Amino acid sequence: MNETDVKILKQLQRDGRLTNVELADAVNLSPSPCLRRVKKLESDKVIKGYRAILNREKVGFGMTVFVDVSLDNHKDKATSAFEARVVFFENIISCHEVSGASDYRMEIVVPDLKGYEVVLKQIQQLPHVKDIQSNFAIRTVKSGASIPLEI
Incomplete structure (x- = not known):
């Protein structure tokens, strides 16, 4: 480039x-x-695609939850099984393998607490899930920023 x-x-x-x-x-x-x-x-896949950025609340997703998930083991078979299922959850809008106290951090959007309860129960059923920690977003300070490219 x-x-x-x-x-x-x-x-x-x-x-x-x-x-x-x-x-x-x-x-x-x-x-x-x-x-x-x-x-x-x-x-070259530098540009991966184009999309509209939606107002979450206006389309019915007023709650954002950041969820940390720990697995019961870190073998390839366990992580592969977990990741293969996570990609099909529409409410999980991002999922990152992370270092630290947990193995994965997910960003989940739901209409309300009842909606999160449904998603949480589904996450608990995923293979090799040992622990789940939920953090509820109070308000968004910054989101969807551009990649800071330098010339």
């Missing part, structure tokens, strides 16, 4: 709906070379 690619990525992180002409103008390129660069960034 070069300086122009970084400029393109910064612009698209700010507004993924820019037209190619608007993007080209913003990064001082003509439209054809700009489009070629964007297509290359997409084919």
Whole structure:
């Protein structure tokens, strides 16, 4: 990646709906070379996709819960079995293997406490789950920030 690619990525992180002409103008390129660069960034999987950022509360998901999960063992078979199931939970919007007191940290969105109870019971049934710690978000201070690219 070069300086122009970084400029393109910064612009698209700010507004993924820019037209190619608007993007080209913003990064001082003509439209054809700009489009070629964007297509290359997409084919190289630097740009993974485009999506709308939704207001969670307005679409019925007023509660965010950060859940730390510890497994009963750390063998490949246990982690693979756990991870293979987690990816199918629509309410789990992120899941990271972490270091520290727990093995995984998940971000879960639900309408309310009753909704979380349903998801929690499902998580408890996952293979090799030993311990679950839940942290309820009071309010969001920062979320969905852009990747801090440097030129």
